[in-house]
Amino acid sequence: MNSPVRLGRIDYLNVWPVYYGFDLLGIPDGMMLHAAPPAELNGMLEEGLLDISAISAFAYAKNHKDWMLVPDLGIGCDGRVMSVLLVSVCPLESLDGATLGLSRESESAASLLRFFLRERGLACMLDTRRVRSPEDLEGLTGGLVIGDAALCGQWSERFPYIYDLAELWKNETGLPFVFGLWAVRREVVLQRPEEVGQALSFLLMSKAIGMNAMKLICQRAAVEKYLAPEIVKDYFNCLDYGLPPSHIKGLVHYFQCMEEMGFIDEAPEPVFLNSHASGLPVKNSFDPERPLITMQKSFPAGRYQEKAAALI
Numbered sequence: 001m002n003s004p005v006r007l008g009r010i011d012y013l014n015v016w017p018v019y020y021g022f023d024l025l026g027i028p029d030g031m032m033l034h035a036a037p038p039a040e041l042n043g044m045l046e047e048g049l050l051d052i053s054a055i056s057a058f059a060y061a062k063n064h065k066d067w068m069l070v071p072d073l074g075i076g077c078d079g080r081v082m083s084v085l086l087v088s089v090c091p092l093e094s095l096d097g098a099t100l101g102l103s104r105e106s107e108s109a110a111s112l113l114r115f116f117l118r119e120r121g122l123a124c125m126l127d128t129r130r131v132r133s134p135e136d137l138e139g140l141t142g143g144l145v146i147g148d149a150a151l152c153g154q155w156s157e158r159f160p161y162i163y164d165l166a167e168l169w170k171n172e173t174g175l176p177f178v179f180g181l182w183a184v185r186r187e188v189v190l191q192r193p194e195e196v197g198q199a200l201s202f203l204l205m206s207k208a209i210g211m212n213a214m215k216l217i218c219q220r221a222a223v224e225k226y227l228a229p230e231i232v233k234d235y236f237n238c239l240d241y242g243l244p245p246s247h248i249k250g251l252v253h254y255f256q257c258m259e260e261m262g263f264i265d266e267a268p269e270p271v272f273l274n275s276h277a278s279g280l281p282v283k284n285s286f287d288p289e290r291p292l293i294t295m296q297k298s299f300p301a302g303r304y305q306e307k308a309a310a311l312i
């Protein structure tokens with residue numbers, strides 16, 4: 001029997017809707033799911049310890065020659081995101097010479113913060129470390145916090161200045177920002193196209209189930225994360241799990257900014273997985289009218305499909 005297809009899941013609330021089908025139906029035979037913070041998943045996909053994973057957009061820019069993107073799947077927002085924050089004891093403009101703690105779980109947000117600082121001519125000492133609670137920034141001027149720690153933590157008690165990085169980006173560029181993407185190693189696409197197709201069709205079905213269960217997801221999130229229901233609703237309204245043209249535009253502009261700053265060698269053009277059958281890549285022109293990973297074709301008929309059909 002073939003080894004299972006290894007999938008990576010970000011262990012934050014932000015992806016609950018995408019993995020709702022997995023939570024509800026279980027992990028299909030032949031697949032494995034590993035949950036970890038984004039930076040850890042980036043490293044695992046780079047090292048070949050995962051086959052398909054949610055990753056930081058910045059990691060894609062570095063690995064675009066080896067990875068392909070899953071169409072219509074991203075973690076983006078058009079304006080504030082609520083879970084990617086620069087917290088500080090002083091205003092952003094006064095940060096020159098300060099030491100900031102950067103969450104080691106992030107690559108996209110970390111690169112975005114470096115970009116904002118450089119753009120403003122602010123030279124800071126950046127210390128990549130664990131940033132989960134305000135105590136983790138003890139003795140520092142401020143820091144970058146992402147994910148559930150950002151959304152749920154009591155940051156404003158210690159840090160009077162809080163900046164939502166996606167909101168800063170929107171104010172400066174007028175564009176959406178895409179923090180996360182889903183990537184597949186090219187090697188695996190070529191070697192195991194059928195299994196990759198099945199895994200991706202399950203992933204996209206899982207998201208479709210989640211999109212139709214947002215009320216339940218919000219209720220569960222409020223209870224498990226001790227959040228007010230309105231905050232959870234607000235949060236999921238900020239997030240967009242697709243990749244509409246405006247988000248691709250934001251992504252491409254972000255890559256160009258990263259290249260201009262010298263953070264990456266070259267701004268890649270996003271290349272999406274086109275067909276599990278041919279493995280042919282397409283440039284950023286995924287046509288939703290022509291779904292390439294078609295559930296009916298590539299998903300094995302069986303209990304998941306029946307259950308899912310009732311849910312979607």
Ligand SMILES: C=C(O[C@@H]1C=C(C(=O)O)C=C[C@H]1O)C(=O)O
Pocket residue numbers: 010012014038039055056057075081083084105106107108109110146147148179180181
């Ligand atoms: C929206 C968020 O974006 C996350 C931030 C990432 C990064 O900075 O590398 C990667 C994936 C996203 O899960 C969040 O942290 O909640």
